[in-house]
Amino acid sequence: NAGVTQTPKFQVLKTGQSMTLQCAQDMNHNSMYWYRQDPGMGLRLIYYSASEGTTDKGEVPNGYNVSRLNKREFSLRLESAAPSQTSVYFCAGREGGNQPQHFGDGTRLSIL
Amino acid sequence: QKEVEQNSGPLSVPEGAIASLNCTYSDRGSQSFFWYRQYSGKSPELIMSIYSNGDKEDGRFTAQLNKASQYVSLLIRDSQPSDSATYLCAAHTTGGGNKLTFGTGTQLKVEL
Numbered sequence: 001n002a003g004v005t006q007t008p009k010f011q012v013l014k015t016g017q018s019m020t021l022q023c024a025q026d027m028n029h030n031s032m033y034w035y036r037q038d039p040g041m042g043l044r045l046i047y048y049s050a051s052e053g054t055t056d057k058g059e060v061p062n063g064y065n066v067s068r069l070n071k072r073e074f075s076l077r078l079e080s081a082a083p084s085q086t087s088v089y090f091c092a093g094r095e096g097g098n099q100p101q102h103f104g105d106g107t108r109l110s111i112l
Numbered sequence: 113q114k115e116v117e118q119n120s121g122p123l124s125v126p127e128g129a130i131a132s133l134n135c136t137y138s139d140r141g142s143q144s145f146f147w148y149r150q151y152s153g154k155s156p157e158l159i160m161s162i163y164s165n166g167d168k169e170d171g172r173f174t175a176q177l178n179k180a181s182q183y184v185s186l187l188i189r190d191s192q193p194s195d196s197a198t199y200l201c202a203a204h205t206t207g208g209g210n211k212l213t214f215g216t217g218t219q220l221k222v223e224l
Contacts, residue, residue, distance in 0.1 A: 031210045033211070040216075041216070042200075042214060042215070042216035042217060043156075043200070043214045045211065048210065048211060050210040051210075058211075090155055090156070094210070094212070096210065098143055098144035098163060098204060099144075100144075100146045100158050100161055100202070100212070101146075101158075101202070101212055102158065103155040103156050103157070104155060105154075105155050106154075106155050
């Protein structure tokens with residue numbers, strides 16, 4: 001049981017490059033989430049998917065897109081990376097109802 | 113306005129003492145509350161869930177919920193240096209749909 005798995009763990013990009021962060025879960029999570037965490041800022045929600053087939057914007061969606069490919073997978077895409085998107089990105093899943101979220105190990109992304 | 117508030121700290125306690133971490137929330141309809149521990153450079157890890165008024169104990173950890181005062185706390189007994197981390201409070205708010213609302217976290221330092 002791997003829980004919530006994020007790939008890659010580290011990535012360095014140049015400004016303007018694109019990339020997709022992958023997230024997969026095997027915990028029967030109906031809802032999935034993408035956060036970014038910057039020093040002193042706490043967790044900020046980028047996008048979430050309440051259920052398979054749906055996605056919604058969070059607090060800071062600009063510059064990002066998401067795809068809920070199936071129940072297991074929720075990807076985050078940066079179309080044209082900017083230095084302001086340098087951050088640690090966490091994916092999380094939640095079964096629903098009053099259940100907590102469970103986080104992946106994170107992706108550390110640097111954009112030069 | 114942030115819906116879940118925490119003192120950012122740092123909160124320093126000596127080894128063996130009780131650490132008391134506090135959290136307030138603004139949505140009176142919130143039903144579910146969670147405490148996460150986050151070590152530096154790591155992802156948030158769920159340590160406690162609480163759903164009803166009163167205390168819930170798990171080992172050295174006790175979560176306390178007072179819905180009338182809109183207050184959640186986490187007590188750590190016999191604090192150890194390994195407890196040094198940032199503690200995040202989260203609430204499932206009625207206006208939040210399928211999202212949890214996180215506080216910005218309290219940094220705890222347990223000193224030898």
